[in-house]
Amino acid sequence: MSLRNKIQSGIDYLIMKNGPHRYEINEHRITCNQCKNEFFHEGQAQLNTAGMSFVGLDWANKTATTLACLDCGHIMWFVKTLQKVPNR
Ligand SMILES: [Zn+2]
Structure with a gap:
């Protein structure tokens, strides 16, 4: 294979x-x-911050998956596992 x-x-x-x-x-x-x-571009975000505990979301603890829209930049958060759809 060439360089x-x-x-x-x-x-x-x-x-x-x-x-x-x-x-x-x-x-x-x-x-x-x-x-x-x-x-979307996938990312990770910490959920176990003091702010999240304050609003009662420390059950989720650990991390959430974030999806940032490629077109408009809107970010959505998910605490469940997502499946990637294969690119064709
Ligand atoms: Zn969008």
Whole structure:
């Protein structure tokens, strides 16, 4: 494999790993609440902060998955595991 192909493989891997991707939860496709886009960048957010305990959400503890809309930037939070929809 040439150096150029190795670099391209690395780039393809990073895009595959870091998105953007489409997601499902409980077999329902996730769409942006604002613009109905289906592609998101995935992230993680801590839930066990003092503020979250104050509002009674420390049952969730640990982390939430965040999805940032690729088009409008709206962020949605999920405490359940999401499934990535394979890109075609
Ligand atoms: Zn959006």
